[in-house]
Structures are given as C-alpha cells and as structure tokens.
Amino acid sequence: MLPRRRSGRLALTCARCGAQNPDGNQFCQACGTPLTAAAPQPAAPAWTAAPPQGPPSPPASTAPPLAYASPPPAPVAYASPYYSPTGAFPQAPVHRTPWVLILAAIFGLIVVMAGCGTAIALFNSGKASVTGTITSDVPSPTPAGSPSPVASPITPTGPTASDAGMTVPVPAGWVVDSNDNEEITLADPSGAGVITVASAASNPASTAEQQKNSVDQDFTSRYPDTKTCPNTKTTTGSLNGPQGIFWTLCFTLTSGSQSFPAAASMFVGVNADGSVFYGVILLTRQDNLQSFLTEAAPILKGIQWKLK
Amino acid sequence: MRCDHCSNDVPDGVFCTRCGAHQGTTNEIGNAKTREHHYAAHPGEHVAQPSVFTTLFPHLGHHKIHEFRWAFIAGLAGILVLYLAGLISAAILVSAFLVPVLYLIYLYEAQVYRDEPAIVLGFTLGGGIIVGIVATVFERIVYNPFQYSGNPFGNAGVSLGGLLIVGLLLPVVQEALKPLPALFLPNRADFPETVDGLVFGVAAGLGFSLAQALIGFSSVLTSLPAHVAPGNWIYTLTTLAVFLPLLQGSATGMIAATIWRYRRGRLGGREIGGVAMAVLAHIAFSAGTELMKETAVNALFVLIWQAAIVGALLIYIRYLLHHALLEEAAHMGYAETVCPSCHMHIVASGFCPNCGMALTAAPSSIKRGRRPRVESHASPSEKR
Numbered sequence: 001m002l003p004r005r006r007s008g009r010l011a012l013t014c015a016r017c018g019a020q021n022p023d024g025n026q027f028c029q030a031c032g033t034p035l036t037a038a039a040p041q042p043a044a045p046a047w048t049a050a051p052p053q054g055p056p057s058p059p060a061s062t063a064p065p066l067a068y069a070s071p072p073p074a075p076v077a078y079a080s081p082y083y084s085p086t087g088a089f090p091q092a093p094v095h096r097t098p099w100v101l102i103l104a105a106i107f108g109l110i111v112v113m114a115g116c117g118t119a120i121a122l123f124n125s126g127k128a129s130v131t132g133t134i135t136s137d138v139p140s141p142t143p144a145g146s147p148s149p150v151a152s153p154i155t156p157t158g159p160t161a162s163d164a165g166m167t168v169p170v171p172a173g174w175v176v177d178s179n180d181n182e183e184i185t186l187a188d189p190s191g192a193g194v195i196t197v198a199s200a201a202s203n204p205a206s207t208a209e210q211q212k213n214s215v216d217q218d219f220t221s222r223y224p225d226t227k228t229c230p231n232t233k234t235t236t237g238s239l240n241g242p243q244g245i246f247w248t249l250c251f252t253l254t255s256g257s258q259s260f261p262a263a264a265s266m267f268v269g270v271n272a273d274g275s276v277f278y279g280v281i282l283l284t285r286q287d288n289l290q291s292f293l294t295e296a297a298p299i300l301k302g303i304q305w306k307l308k
Numbered sequence: 309m310r311c312d313h314c315s316n317d318v319p320d321g322v323f324c325t326r327c328g329a330h331q332g333t334t335n336e337i338g339n340a341k342t343r344e345h346h347y348a349a350h351p352g353e354h355v356a357q358p359s360v361f362t363t364l365f366p367h368l369g370h371h372k373i374h375e376f377r378w379a380f381i382a383g384l385a386g387i388l389v390l391y392l393a394g395l396i397s398a399a400i401l402v403s404a405f406l407v408p409v410l411y412l413i414y415l416y417e418a419q420v421y422r423d424e425p426a427i428v429l430g431f432t433l434g435g436g437i438i439v440g441i442v443a444t445v446f447e448r449i450v451y452n453p454f455q456y457s458g459n460p461f462g463n464a465g466v467s468l469g470g471l472l473i474v475g476l477l478l479p480v481v482q483e484a485l486k487p488l489p490a491l492f493l494p495n496r497a498d499f500p501e502t503v504d505g506l507v508f509g510v511a512a513g514l515g516f517s518l519a520q521a522l523i524g525f526s527s528v529l530t531s532l533p534a535h536v537a538p539g540n541w542i543y544t545l546t547t548l549a550v551f552l553p554l555l556q557g558s559a560t561g562m563i564a565a566t567i568w569r570y571r572r573g574r575l576g577g578r579e580i581g582g583v584a585m586a587v588l589a590h591i592a593f594s595a596g597t598e599l600m601k602e603t604a605v606n607a608l609f610v611l612i613w614q615a616a617i618v619g620a621l622l623i624y625i626r627y628l629l630h631h632a633l634l635e636e637a638a639h640m641g642y643a644e645t646v647c648p649s650c651h652m653h654i655v656a657s658g659f660c661p662n663c664g665m666a667l668t669a670a671p672s673s674i675k676r677g678r679r680p681r682v683e684s685h686a687s688p689s690e691k692r
Binding site: 097099102103105106107109110113114115116117118120121122124125177182183187191192193194196198215218221222224225227252253254255256257258259260261262279281283284285286287 | 399401405406413416447456521528530531536539594604
C-alpha cells in the first residue's frame with residue numbers, strides 16, 4: 001500500500017490505481033487512497049471493504065461496517081467508517097452561530113420593530129381622522145338619522161357624460177374612466193380619487209337598506225379590514241331626487257405592491273316601488289376625503305337621474 | 309470500489325464521491341445516477357419536496373436547518389402576538405423584516421461571501437433594496453390603484469387594464485430588474501458555482517421584497533393608530549411575512565442561478581425553463597392574487613393560491629440546483645473534510661460517500677477546512 005516515489009520528478013504513484021500525484025499530496029487525486037501511509041498518525045482506512053448499506057449513525061458504539069487495514073485507536077467520541085482524522089489538519093467547526101444567538105436576533109427584531117411600529121403609530125394618532133360624507137347638501141355632514149333636505153339638481157352647462165340611467169357633468173380636467181349602460185366613472189385631475197355613479201333597474205325590487213348591505217358585504221369581502229369610518233355618521237336623505245342612505249367606509253386598499261388607507265363615501269337609494277337602484281361612490285385616500293368631497297361637489301349636484 | 313455509473317475507482321461508500329451516484333441501487337425505483345430521491349444539498353429529502361430552508365438556505369447542515377426553522381417559527385409567533393394585540397403597524401414591520409433578517413444571519417452563518425462581506429452584501433441585499441425602491445416608485449407612477457379598483461356597482465368587477473399592469477407588466481419588469489445587483493457583482497469570478505448564484509439572487513430578491521413592503525405600506529404605517537381591531541389583517545400579514553419574500557427571493561434566485569450556469573457554459577433547457585418558470589410564477593402570483601381580490605374571493609383561497617405558486621417555484625429551484633450540484637461537484641479534487649450534513653469525517657471528492665451531499669454546497673468554514681492541494685494540479689474550483 002505504500003506509495004512509490006519516482007526519482008527526479010517528485011511525484012507519487014498511487015499504489016492502488018497507479019495514478020501520478022504531485023509531491024506533497026496525501027491522497028490520490030484519482031481515487032482518494034491515502035498516500036501518507038508512512039506517517040506516524042493513525043492510518044486512514046484502506047478502501048477494500050464493501051460499501052455500507054445505509055448512512056451509518058455517528059455514536060461511538062456503532063460498529064463500523066468496513067474492514068480496516070489498520071484500525072485506528074479511538075481517542076474521540078466516535079469513529080467515522082469513512083476516515084479517521086489525523087489531527088494534523090484541524091477541521092473548522094461546523095456550527096458558527098449558536099442557536100441562542102439566532103433566536104435572540106429574531107426576538108430582538110420583534111422587540112425593536114414592535115417599538116418602532118408603536119412609536120410611529122402613536123405619533124400618527126393625533127392626526128389620523130376621517131371626516132366627511134356625501135350628503136344631499138354636499139359637503140357638510142348631516143346629523144345621524146335625520147332626513148336631509150332634498151336638493152334640487154343643477155342642470156349642467158358644460159361637458160357631460162351620459163348613459164341610459166343618468167347624465168353626469170364632467171368638470172374641466174376630470175376624465176371619464178368608464179361609461180356603460182349602468183355606470184359612469186370619473187377620475188379627478190390629480191388621480192387622487194374616483195367617483196362612480198350608477199343607476200339601473202333592480203330585479204327583484206329592493207330597499208335602500210338591502211342595497212347598502214349588499215355594498216357593505218362586497219367591500220368587506222374585497223378589503224378585509226372594512227369598517228364604518230370613525231367620526232362619520234350613517235344618515236338618510238335624498239340625492240337629487242331619490243331617497244336613500246349616506247355613509248362612509250374606511251379600509252386598506254391593497255393593489256399590486258401599494259397599500260393605502262382608503263375611504264369610500266357612498267349613497268344608495270331606490271325609487272318608490274324599489275324597482276330602480278341609484279348609487280354613488282367617492283373613493284379616495286382617507287386623509288383626502290374632505291377635500292375630495294369639495295372637489296366633487298359640482299358633479300354630485302349635477303347628476304340627473306333618468307330612471308324614475 | 310468502482311462506481312457503477314462513472315466507472316472511476318473511488319473510496320467505498322453508499323454514494324460515489326466523484327459523480328454522486330447512488331451505488332448498488334439498480335433495483336430501486338428512479339435513476340441512481342440522478343438520484344432525485346436524495347437532493348444533493350440535503351440528501352435526506354427528495355428533490356420534489358417543497359422545503360423552504362433546504363432550498364433557499366442550501367449551505368446549512370441539517371442541525372442548523374432546524375435552528376433556522378425554529379427561528380422562523382418564533383418570528384411568525386411574534387407577528388401573531390402583535391396581530392392579536394392589535395399592534396398592526398408593529399406586525400407589518402416585523403413581517404417585512406423577518407425573512408431578510410433570517411437570510412442575513414444565514415449568510416453570516418455559512419460565510420457565503422467568504423472574505424468580502426461588504427461587497428457581496430452591498431451588491432446583493434443592498435442592491436436589491438435600491439432596485440426595490442426604484443421599481444416601487446415606477447409602479448406608483450404607472451399604476452393608480454384608485455383608478456383601477458373595482459366597485460360594487462360594476463358588472464364585471466375586474467379592471468382589465470389594472471390586471472394587465474399589476475399581473476403582467478409589473479412582474480416582468482421586476483424580474484428583469486431584480487437580478488441586476490447580483491449580475492454586476494464585481495468579484496463574481498470568485499463565486500463561480502451555481503449555488504453561489506442562487507444564494508446571491510435570493511439575497512437580492514429579499515432586499516427587493518423588503519423595500520417593496522416598506523414603501524408599499526408606508527401610507528398605512530403613517531396613518532394607522534397605535535391600536536386597531538385586528539380584523540382580517542392576518543391575511544395581509546401572512547402574505548407580507550411569508551409568501552411575498554419567498555416569491556421574490558425564489559424567482560430572483562432562480563434567474564441568478566441560470567445566469568451563473570450560463571457563465572459556466574451550461575445553459576440548457578432546464579435553465580431556460582427556470583427563467584420562464586420564475587417569470588410565469590410571478591405573473592401567476594400577482595395576477596391571481598389581484599383577480600381573486602377584485603372578485604371578492606375568500607382571502608384564505610388567496611393564501612392557498614400564493615402557497616401553491618411558491619411551492620412550485622421552490623421545487624423547480626431544487627430540481628435546477630440538484631442537477632447543477634451533481635455536475636459541478638464532480639470536478640472537485642480529493643480532500644479530507646467533514647460532511648456538513650452527516651458530520652462524518654471523510655476523504656472525498658465532490659460528494660460525501662456516506663450521505664451523498666454535494667460538498668460544493670458546504671459552508672465556507674468547512675470548505676476552508678479541506679486540506680490544501682498543490683496549486684498546479686488543483687482544479688479551478690479548488691484554487692479559490
């Protein structure tokens with residue numbers, strides 16, 4: 001098993017496979033057979049045994065399945081059946097970071113971020129408020145439960161968008177996003193919000209309360225944290241004729257990777273026999289609701305319902 | 309013994325230490341040469357097992373894997389506690405940072421960056437953050453969620469324009485941008501193996517995910533009160549803490565690994581399929597999520613969809629990495645070392661003869677512990 005040193009070339013020939021190895025190698029580059037059998041350390045196993053049938057377990061009591069040419073002494077806890085380390089080349093430790101430190105880092109992250117998040121939230125608490133609701137006397141809110149005065153629609157003089165159910169004024173700068181037989185959606189010039197006006201036959205006939213519940217359910221399904229905005233009230237009244245309900249929902253609008261605290265100020269109403277539905281939604285950021293209501297006031301006042 | 313598959317004389321073992329083939333398994337179901345029942349980075353698992361940590365944290369031995377799993381579970385438990393306490397702002401922040409911080413610890417633990425942590429971390433994690441900021445700002449310019457949000461009066465409920473932007477345009481742009489930091493790593497020649505490319509890509513993807521989450525939720529963070537009713541925030545937090553970072557990290561890791569394979573001259577159908585898989589998975593994740601949200605599908609189904617996409621992506625990464633490791637580890641020379649998976653002292657070439665782990669996926673500390681070889685005869689991978 002001893003390697004043969006070839007004179008003049010400082011090369012070692014593997015006794016097992018005959019491959020030439022550079023001087024200084026302790027293992028054959030071709031087959032891995034140790035080339036340092038003459039070293040005083042415990043010998044590595046000679047690769048003569050049949051392979052073990054499965055991964056051996058590490059404890060010392062496990063008998064190695066291989067037959068060793070020169071069994072090493074057992075100064076350590078267990079002996080690998082594949083190789084006995086000589087000690088000449090100390091191995092780097094397998095574990096660098098103690099598990100306690102890994103867990104501590106995660107707990108530290110939680111504590112620090114919890115502190116930061118709470119501090120940010122406390123800082124915001126003084127300025128976070130939502131005010132404003134669509135009412136028949138736009139934009140000032142009306143007391144809860146009291147019918148709003150019926151406002152007379154203003155006949156629009158400028159550009160309008162129209163479909164089978166309504167005519168909606170389009171002030172300068174506003175863009176018609178969509179217009180079909182039942183609804184018209186306008187986007188404001190800055191892109192800070194949209195207003196949707198809808199009207200259609202309702203089959204079967206329904207009440208305004210039923211329409212409101214349907215809209216609430218849709219918002220709750222779509223935006224899981226939907227709730228009635230604090231500092232706003234649900235009222236009844238009319239919008240340019242039809243009787244209905246006014247209220248405002250707050251929720252987190254997440255779309256793509258963007259997430260905003262949004263508010264939808266809404267009106268739903270029906271005609272006298274419940275066969276026609278009327279609806280308006282103003283959708284914008286929560287902190288922009290009041291100014292958006294003011295901006296949209298000319299549109300709300302100019303809506304003309306065609307279905308009676 | 310003589311390997312059944314590469315016909316080399318190799319030390320006795322369950323696996324050939326040169327080609328990694330499983331020995332004496334001709335009667336077993338499956339190909340002993342490709343041994344897909346023994347994933348090369350963690351031989352105790354099948355390649356088709358969608359395990360997060362053994363896929364994206366390939367340098368960890370099985371003891372360390374468990375420690376990282378427990379740390380991740382502890383982080384998720386912390387998020388759950390914050391959620392139940394109504395501290396949603398805090399929960400959002402922990403969710404955004406959890407996986408990137410775990411990965412940072414992993415990079416330190418495995419010393420993947422070897423002697424140049426500043427350059428590697430700067431170009432991967434840091435570069436990913438910068439690209440994430442740029443991409444998220446770009447998204448805000450081209451996509452106004454108010455404009456495309458469906459309304460309960462609408463018949464269709466889904467805006468096709470919004471779906472095309474969120475579900476197609478943005479994922480493609482993001483997948484084109486995210487690998488750039490890893491691609492321009494100045495000392496990339498020092499890290500030629502595919503497993504290095506995968507890890508750097510994952511790090512860049514996680515940096516991107518962190519920036520995307522923080523910028524995307526900045527409006528919410530600066531408007532939520534200290535305590536709010538937990539409501540159904542748990543769904544959003546789960547996506548933010550688990551599925552979004554895993555998607556971004558996995559997709560970028562796959563593309564970066566493919567680029568690394570290309571640099572080795574090993575670009576094949578498997579690698580091209582990997583890029584296609586990454587882009588398609590991102591499109592499916594984003595479009596599916598948006599579609600289900602707009603059609604008011606139960607949020608639990610959204611999470612199941614996201615989990616299915618991420619699981620499929622992880623399995624393809626394992627498939628790609630497994631074959632890359634089998635091929636690349638075969639070129640290593642012999643050395644005495646300790647297997648990071650089974651902890652046996654071994655004399656091995658590219659694979660542990662006991663458990664079959666590809667030793668190119670060993671942590672740097674163990675690679676450094678391999679016996680030095682004579683430079684003139686060492687293989688390129690050993691000269692590092």
